[in-house]
Amino acid sequence: MGEPNRRKAKADRIEIDVSHAALKDGRLCEDSVWRQIVTVHDAIAKGFDLVDLDELQDEYAEDEFANLFGCVFVDDSLSAFKFNDLIRLGCDSLVEWTDFEPEAARPYGNRPVWAGYDPQNSENGDNAGLVIMAPPTTPGGTFRILERHQLRGLDFEQQAEFIKAVLSRYNVTYLGIDATGVGAGVYQLLAKPDVKIGGVTKIEYSLEVKQGLVMKAQNVVRRGRLAFDSAYMDIVSSFVSIKRTITDSGRNITFKAGRGGDDGHADIAWAAMHVLSNEPLDGKEKPVSTLEIIE
Template sequence: MTKPSLIPAMPVTSPFDARRQARSLYWRGWGVSQIAEELDLKRPTVESWKQRDKWDDAPSIAKLEDCLEVRFMALVMKESKTGGDFKEIDLLGRQIATLARVRRYEAPGGHEGDLNENIGKRNAGPRKKPKRNHFTADQAVELRRIFEAGLFDYQRTWLANHDQRTRMILKSRQIGATYYFAFEALIDAVETGRNQIFLSASKAQAHQFRSYIVAFAKLVGVDLAGDPMLITSELVGETEPAAELHFLGTNYRTAQGRHGNFYFDEFFWVHGFEELNKVASGMAMHKKWRKTYFSTPSTIAHDAHPYWTGERRNRKRKKADRVEIDVSAAALKHGVLGADRIWRHVVTIEDAEAGGCDLFDIDELRDEYAADEFANLLMCEFVDDSLSAFRFNDLVACGCDSLVDWVDFQPYADRPFGNAQVWAGYDPQESMDGDNAALVIAAPPALPGGTFRVLERHQLRGLDFEQQAEFIRAVLSRYNCTYIGIDATGVGAAVWQLVSKWFPRAVRIDYSIEVKAQMIMKAQNIITRGRIAFDASWVDLIGSFVAIKKTLTASGRSVTFKAGRGAVTSHADLAWATMHILLNEPLDGKAKPTGTMEII
């Protein structure tokens, strides 16, 4: 007998599946009229769905499963998760597994052992330990069912084209791409036994894939471990070798002898794309392997841009052999296999919403983001950094793999940097409903002319000056901070005054054309010489610097530097906060003498 689905099959009546959403709301206690008003539907339509699909007759377990699925999907789609989020994901996974046992018990042939697995162990002799990282056939089937039940339309497009030899996807931020491709790769490993390789700018970024995969496996009762991770499955057979899952950052060279499907995350933001891509392509040279590149856009100066446009293929080819690729968002809205055998797809935030993703309020985002920032982050438009005060490629070259390269920094420890000194920079929030504030913590060079290491960066929003000062105090209490520079413009004056009460050496920075020019000049010198390092996955910090552009003052008589205001880069709050730190080093690169002060 076919196992019943958690959610009865229903036709999709609109891009966001209004029928399914209406049923879910009804099972959560909403009235028909309320549902019709919430989803902008006619009441008779909702009433008709209710009668035809027999919502009132659905078993209680189906309603519980629907509620769990809604909450689970909301959590896994979050870009940045807290410890509490991961605990709740784990709890929901156990609840889903429990309901699955109830389903088996209620099905024909079900028995008490389906509810309590310990019953079958009574008087049993020694048994073999369960295989590590192993999926049974039933678990594999259930994993795919859960996966497909939660997809948006654009993710279904990716799934329908998962066998394309090369996929290149340009996407809006926070639409669930990393989540999707982690799940896709796990299912491919379980069902085919093929190796999967995840390539990112840093180990921390690559491990986001691993975190998702471990959570997905728990949904069907499998605890995955290991790095690389070895997975076996009944669907593949015991005679086949285990599928290997590799999670690679800057240590990609160690996997040059490996082979498998590979996923290149945020490839438009990595340094040395040409070299990385040679290694990655070598991993998937056999025709059975698949290559997937996906990223938000950066600038047209990035090494990967010619690959996207097809210009890289046309180099050194005769005119007759060249191809023309239309890479506009309109042309690639539904995905197109180009003449260069690359399947390209563009998913803007508007496309995501049309495809069922209801996680955004686009009108609100348009108000929060500067127009150019909205176009870049959410509408998949590349940035021309020719007018920027900082060159994108110089900034990307400063990225590193902090978890691998900085052995003296433990980000999750009570004292992440021990008793070694750090400097801090703070760019305040101008108003409660205005831009973001930013706090940056960096380790100054150990020797003159050495490298600044950016250890932490934080963005704040919606805090008054007292709350901002208290946040600074809480973060700095974990470090031996010897300097903090604060922009004292507007609200910043109040923040500086409060901070200086418990940190008398807090430096007040009063912005002027001359001060801005000095900060920019110092930062340009440090960045172009590679004297600053930060985790390569921090694309928000890179974007913040690129957002600063040269412009004329209102009088038109002199040059200044500005960035519009937006919600993520604020526009450039992280960059200004970082420059407050760099300003503490004299132009000749010789550090000023400092003392120490304990912050409690």
């Protein structure tokens, strides 16, 4: 339905109360549109018992929790990525991606995929993020996020085992890992020749590296070269949570997210950026070739 106040004089415009208090129980509004706001608190009050509210509040930063579970719009004024730009990247993957079968033993066949991992920091309890993408098949083509996972409460060996199990279903030709802190142990375990994960690459964060990751991702997002299922709102939230800020010296711009300015709770976004960084900044890498083996 179109905008109800379009081309109407100010005195004739319809005022619609879209607050949670007004729409909690749902109502037919003045423009004849039914609206309802249901937060996780509302759902729990009505008997929904499949989530642990305390666990969710502990897992997500306050603004992320409000957006994902409280129906509160994100303030992206300081974000490195814009909410509307990211929302436009969503699609119905089950319908549009005919070459991808999530439940199959080999979801993407023998075609190559790239992966990125942002490890868990055991000191502050942040999540870890693993992202698997189908890289572009033509220069300047689209990156598709096939899977994303968050890990919590695992040591470096358990993290490595989880990654190996998930990636065993794919033909991985690149895996970018933040190898600082706990990530160093994860990297060492996955880089062993007997693990058989292709292209395991160490990413060591610095001011310049972080700026490069964000710059590349911003370019990909602005050009609409990233796609993921519309239901994956945590991807949107993760990217939007990355904010521009000033370094402690006050001399440079950097990017941080999560509680207390730490980099946590943007783990999926950083993992995705590890993948995107495998393509040159101009996006003109030679198309990926595949070899189909028929037995």
